[in-house]
Amino acid sequence: MISSTRSRFEAALSALPSPDACAIAAARARQAQLTKPPGSLARLEEIALFFAGWQGVERPMLERGRALIFAGNHGVAVHGVSAFPPEVTAQMVANFAAGGAAINALATLADLEIRVLPIELDRPTADFTRAPATTEAECLAALSIGAEAVEPGLHAIILGEMGIGNSTAAAALAARSFGGAVSDWVGPGTGLDRDGVERKTQVVADALAFHADAPHSPFDTLCRVGGREIAAMAGAVLRARQLGIPVILDGFISCAAVAPLAAATPAIVDHCLAGHCSAEPGHGLLLEKLGLEPLLRLGMRLGEGSGAAVATLIVRAALATHAQMATFAEAGVSSRA
Numbered sequence: 001m002i003s004s005t006r007s008r009f010e011a012a013l014s015a016l017p018s019p020d021a022c023a024i025a026a027a028r029a030r031q032a033q034l035t036k037p038p039g040s041l042a043r044l045e046e047i048a049l050f051f052a053g054w055q056g057v058e059r060p061m062l063e064r065g066r067a068l069i070f071a072g073n074h075g076v077a078v079h080g081v082s083a084f085p086p087e088v089t090a091q092m093v094a095n096f097a098a099g100g101a102a103i104n105a106l107a108t109l110a111d112l113e114i115r116v117l118p119i120e121l122d123r124p125t126a127d128f129t130r131a132p133a134t135t136e137a138e139c140l141a142a143l144s145i146g147a148e149a150v151e152p153g154l155h156a157i158i159l160g161e162m163g164i165g166n167s168t169a170a171a172a173l174a175a176r177s178f179g180g181a182v183s184d185w186v187g188p189g190t191g192l193d194r195d196g197v198e199r200k201t202q203v204v205a206d207a208l209a210f211h212a213d214a215p216h217s218p219f220d221t222l223c224r225v226g227g228r229e230i231a232a233m234a235g236a237v238l239r240a241r242q243l244g245i246p247v248i249l250d251g252f253i254s255c256a257a258v259a260p261l262a263a264a265t266p267a268i269v270d271h272c273l274a275g276h277c278s279a280e281p282g283h284g285l286l287l288e289k290l291g292l293e294p295l296l297r298l299g300m301r302l303g304e305g306s307g308a309a310v311a312t313l314i315v316r317a318a319l320a321t322h323a324q325m326a327t328f329a330e331a332g333v334s335s336r337a
């Protein structure tokens, strides 16, 4: 298990595997033979090469894709930073189990297995304007839950979350990791009005001031202004990297989960695709900081892995064309003069 101690987490982050250059070269050579003008499938070709590199094969697959939906509750919600009450987290977890949420419909459409992992919903994190959100032990436990949800043999992981108040934690993580004006990272989340966004901005500023003197290591930032579902997503991303499993990130919160890791080690997102850019204003900025170009911009702002699940359909298009198209020789089509 990678994350059972802080030093294992840090060691994993400093020893990131690279993609398989031979598999990428073989996949690129295949693309050059397929019946299309070179480069005409554009981003789809890049996605196929990305999957080839991480899966280490010329023709990558997506037969076993898993959507991991982590849920957690947040002490910072006492400050009225969400348009919804905290009990909605557990209620939505029940809705996921019953099959009634957007992610259920989208995962079925995208042929993804769903795993929902609620983490101690009855024990919200501490209010991080006045204490670390989690203890080191709590943060490590959540990292492990995320890591253990990623198993060898999966072809891709779709990351999602549910947690009332977690867009406040995400803003704090992004601001502490990448700096800049707090207001650039704070937005309406589930639907705050202007006064609400102002209050939320002050809460994030208070949190950053409270933790200002603490170390800025990835682990310290995750513990101090993160949350259980957020640490679990970070653990899943790290474990997926060790196993060579590509990850499709979802919205602002899943990207914020990797922000502290990426600020220290930018290559941590090399096996990640940004499924979409959400409507949360900080998400576009965060994607820039992470160096990720989103597959979709649909103005979605739901979370729960929904944007990543829709993006999976684009990935399927990329892998299907790459694997199934005929070559010029096979089809008897003349190649370029």
Ligand SMILES: O=C(O)c1ccc[n+]([C@@H]2O[C@H](COP(=O)([O-])O)[C@@H](O)[C@H]2O)c1
Pocket: 081, 082, 083, 084, 161, 162, 163, 164, 165, 166, 167, 168, 188, 189, 190, 191, 250, 251, 252, 253, 278, 279, 280, 283, 300, 301, 302, 303, 304
């Ligand atoms: O994915 C996003 O970018 C996104 C943007 C706004 C809200 N959300 C979802 O809404 C919740 C967080 O919003 P809030 O207002 O409670 O902080 C959480 O359950 C997220 O999944 C998600």
Ligand SMILES: Cc1cc2nc[nH]c2cc1C
Pocket: 084, 088, 092, 161, 162, 163, 190, 302, 303, 304
């Ligand atoms: C209803 C609801 C569904 C969600 N799914 C992810 N975040 C959510 C937040 C709310 C409020």
